[in-house]
Amino acid sequence: MTAAPSPRCDRITELTTDQLRARLPEALQIYVTAMGYPPTTAQQRAPMWSAHMLRAGWRCIGAFSDHGELIGIGYGYLGAPGQWWHEQVRRGLLASGGDTGGWLDDYFELTELHVYPGSQGAGLGEEILRRLLAQAPGSKVLLSTPEGPTRAWRLYRRVGFADVLRNYRFTGDPRPFAVLGRQLPLEPR
Secondary structure, three states: OOOOOOOOEEEEEEOOHHHHHHOHHHHHHHHHHHHOOOOHHHHHHHHHHHHHOOOOOOEEEEEEEOOOOEEEEEEEEEOOOOOHHHHHHHHHHHHOOOOOOOOOOOEEEEEEEEEOHHHOOOOHHHHHHHHHHHOOOOOEEEEEEEOOOOHHHHHHHHOOOEEEEEEEOOOOOOOOEEEEEEEOOOOOO
16 A cells, blocks of 8 residues: 655646656546545556547646645546547436537536545645636536535536536446536636
């Protein structure tokens, strides 16, 4: 078991695909810890995260501790037909009795946003989110998050995300998720 990283954030910066690849084990450790997934999930997700780095509009923001450890990560890309998440959300919207309402046109998919638990609660997630979306392509942003009262929910509501689809179960995950969206750009704080 590795020691927990220092919780204090020293810098937040945009990462290239090469920089994220070099830090992928660290990034995936933040993901599984923050989401409460078993450690083996990191091995399953590594190829998916690597494939995401090749998608149009991909952007990534990393937050680093005062000891140079990665303590927060956020990335996304332009969503498009044929992508797994896009098709899942499309299916859910159509099954809910409506159409896609234009949500699935010209959007940035906020794929991952995670902060190491010891570093949560000090605004780091919001700073990563704002930096990621500041130059994100697309006229809107969509994301999915597990249902329930969490810090993530409070963050997304605070910056103006609205319900697009609620209580949706993605293939392979029994938990209910919400799909949230909003127009871009974000308003200043």
